[in-house]
Amino acid sequence: MTALLRRRVLAASLALPVLALPGVLHAQGESWPTKPIRLVVPFAAGGGADLVARAISGPLAKRLGQPIIVDNRAGGGGTTGADAVAKAPADGYTLLYTTPGPQITNPYLMAKLPYDPVADLIPVARVAVVPNVLVVNKDLPVKSVKELIQYARAHPGKLNFASAGIGSSSHLAGELFKARAGIDIVHVPYRGTGPALQDLLAGNVSMAIDSIAVYRALIESGALKALGVATPERSPVLPNVPAVAEELAGFDGAPVNYISVRSGTPRAVIERLNREVNAVLDSAEVRSSLQASGVVPKGSTPQEMAAQVKSEAAKWKHVIQLSGARVE
Incomplete structure (x- = not known):
């Protein structure tokens, strides 16, 4: 074998693992999961985030072929649950269903x-955007x-506002x-x-900006006045x-709901x-269920969600600094 031929054979053998890598990664993603998945919700059961997490967990489990166990880890404004995921193995079997708080x-x-x-x-x-609505006491x-x-x-x-x-x-x-x-x-x-x-209805506070799901019935009954939805566009739930x-x-004062995992989780996983979550959100049954409660299902790529986390963090950092808000 000539020196030139040996160099070509060596170069080809070194290139093989690189050429095979995309296929290997795809196989890793398709073979996962092989055991139940834990979806950590860092808030109490029955809250808005918990309800949305449970609405998608069943359909997502069917697509993945493994049970998804919703694990409510309330405390610290979402930090307790987020910390549990941040310290879990980076294998894709512990997910964080979160709102803006933890990150x-x-x-x-x-x-x-x-x-x-x-x-x-x-x-x-x-996963979703949960529209807020600005409401005022009916006598204002x-x-x-x-x-x-x-x-x-x-x-x-x-004037004052309740939260x-x-x-x-x-x-x-x-x-x-x-x-x-x-x-x-x-x-x-x-x-x-x-x-x-209760204090808003009694007139002890003037206004609030909170979930449409909370205030919708009171708006429709005339107990409260809705002045505006806190999303860039009107909500189909309150079209007028x-x-x-x-x-x-x-x-835009509407919180986003999304899923995170621990850093180091394989890219293929x-x-x-991401593909399966988006497929669940595209299903007519899930979309109808979420929209009926005022939630807007809205998927993304991992890159789009990472960019939104960065931009939202910059926005809310400014608001928090202006307000002087601190949680002890």
Whole structure:
């Protein structure tokens, strides 16, 4: 064998593993999973995130061919559950179903987290957007977002807004509205949506921005007035209610729900999981179920979700710094 021929044979043998790599990775993704999967929801059972997680877990389990066990790990504004996933094996068998808290807002609300939200967790797929709606007490003399802003400017410090607690979606959406509108309104935190809703109905607080699912029936009955949905476009659930963005361009105060895994999880597993999540979200049954409760199913690629986490973190960091909000 000549020297030239030996070099060609060697080069070809070195290239073989590289050429085979895509096929190997695809095989890894298709062979996963081989045992049950744990879907950690870092909030209490019965909440909005938990309900959406359970709505997709059954269909997703069927597509993957393995049971999915929903594991509610509430505590620390979502950090307890997120930490469990960040410290689990990076094998795709422990997933995090999350809202903005663990990776997007908690880093700016809390002095210290038990995990690195960027280095320890990788976004896999967006699942849904949960639209919020701006509602006011029925006796407040305003009929639109524009009138509310005008009223607040004419009565600085007199209006207040309720939230489910410091750092909650309803709190940060209210702070975003306050900042974008340039108004002076007072935040009143409660221990959950229930107590906030009761005081809003009683007129003890003026307004709130929270889930359409929570307020829809009260809006339709006339118990509360809806002034605007907190998504860039109108919601099909409340088609006659304008978007806040029609008055405040680009306003978006709706939390995103998505799935993350521990860093180091094989890329093939992430891609397989992403494909199956998107397939579930495209099914008519799941879409109909989620939309009926005011949730907008909305998938993504892993790259799109990672970019959204980055952009949302920048947005909410600014809002949190303006508000001075801290969670002890």
